[in-house]
Amino acid sequence: MKKSDAGAGEQAVTSSGRVKDLLRQDILRGVLKPNQRVTLADVAARYGVGQMPVRHALLQLEGEGLLEISAHKGATIRRADAKFVYDMYEIRRVLEAMLIGSAVKVVRADELAAIRKAQDHFEAVATTGNEAALLKANTDFHNIINRIGNNPEATRYINRGWDLIHAMRLQFGFGRSRVAAMVSEHRSIVAALEARDHDRATSVAEEHCRAARDDLLARIASVG
Amino acid sequence: MKKSDAGAGEQAVTSSGRVKDLLRQDILRGVLKPNQRVTLADVAARYGVGQMPVRHALLQLEGEGLLEISAHKGATIRRADAKFVYDMYEIRRVLEAMLIGSAVKVVRADELAAIRKAQDHFEAVATTGNEAALLKANTDFHNIINRIGNNPEATRYINRGWDLIHAMRLQFGFGRSRVAAMVSEHRSIVAALEARDHDRATSVAEEHCRAARDDLLARIASVG
DNA sequence: AAGTGGTCTAGACCACCTT
DNA sequence: AGGTGGTCTAGACCACTTA
Secondary structure, eight states: OOSSOOOSSSOOOSHHHHHHHHHHHHHHTTSSOTTOEEOHHHHHHHHTOOHHHHHHHHHHHHHTTSEEEETTTEEEEOOOOHHHHHHHHHHHHHHHHHHHHHHHHHOOHHHHHHHHHHHHHHHHHHTTTOHHHHHHHHHHHHHHHHHHTOOHHHHHHHHTTHHHHHHHHHHHOOOTTHHHHHHHHHHHHHHHHHTTOHHHHHHHHHHHHHHHHHHHHHHHHHHO | OOSSOOOSSSOOOSHHHHHHHHHHHHHHTTSSOTTOEEOHHHHHHHHTOOHHHHHHHHHHHHHTTSEEEETTTEEEEOOOOHHHHHHHHHHHHHHHHHHHHHHHHHOOHHHHHHHHHHHHHHHHHHTTTOHHHHHHHHHHHHHHHHHHTOOHHHHHHHHTTHHHHHHHHHHHOOOTTHHHHHHHHHHHHHHHHHTTOHHHHHHHHHHHHHHHHHHHHHHHHHHO
16 A cells, blocks of 8 residues: 555545545535536635646546546536446446456465455444445455455456445445345355355356346336 | 547547647657656647646546556656556456447347448458558457447446557567457457357457457567 | 636646755 | 755636526
């Protein structure tokens, strides 16, 4: 973990970095809704900075796929419809399958322990009903496995733009039995990794992804 | 095709858009080499604009994965080693397999005709030995198929950052028999699509990608 | 035809890396 | 401490959108 990284979790040292993180949070928490316009003056006034750092932040968030900018017309939060959700989960499905397929061949005992620990934490959070914490624990679990897959580009792609999906998940919540299913699917993933069973690991990971996708799409459809 | 798009091929209407395209070309043609620092003052002077449009262009290119920016330290062209090439081709392999798997189920007769036409053009260019034109014809061929896969996000991801790979390909060239193999592999892809054979289409596409990867890696290794 | 809002220039400021 | 070079402010300019 380099110190100079101004990534999502770390402390931003520039104004534009701070604005970027604040905007990301606003998107995640639904303060900024899909399809909404974002003007330089508004954001600059809200956060007490000039327009330039805001513009830099917007350009970077555009690169992450969270919003769209067109010349002389400004930025709008990317609108995320059912097709977008479906497409994003399909990408995640094949990339995670690829990564777990690589991971299963090289995973070490201490890495398996870290995965199990993340899963224990996930199961603990699952009993609390705190969906924001659950989302984070789930992300952590998958990121550990993905990183062992040893393809940093793919790991980046998987998380790119995913904040939009997380925002929808926070808005629509999980289906009634989905949390319990997640726990059990994660256990299957861990078991497949421990058995170093390549085909089972990839198929279980793909099924996990499809189930998450279908649950979210059902939640979206049921609300309208 | 929207007019307001300031995308790669179209006419950029802003200074930063022009600078972005120029920088992309410079990366592609090897004027800017991997690992090289890119300073605002240099680029601004070279293209006769202020530093701000340059900075905007750099931020956007960072989002495309072509370079890295760290706060107060500036931008460097992303360095692309053998592992990076391998990883990028792995991503392309699984995403293109996914897309052709979708495409084979929905492809229409007129789309098949367009694919065949692109392949005819590719074969015509293949006889000329013009590698830049060959690269473009190859990209066009694959983009047509990918687009039929109807996952715009995935299509975007596939092309994201690929300029770095193209730059290496232009630098190292194709292996002796690679061009002929590309022609024949493309024909297999077209045949699988025409037969609407899902499994054959995905496996042929994956093999095509692996062969391209191994050829480029061999070229890189042989030069040193 | 005016208003809104994005784009660009010039210059001040300041973080980082030398000597 | 000085130099280099990225970051930010203020304001002019101009494209796009109302009426």
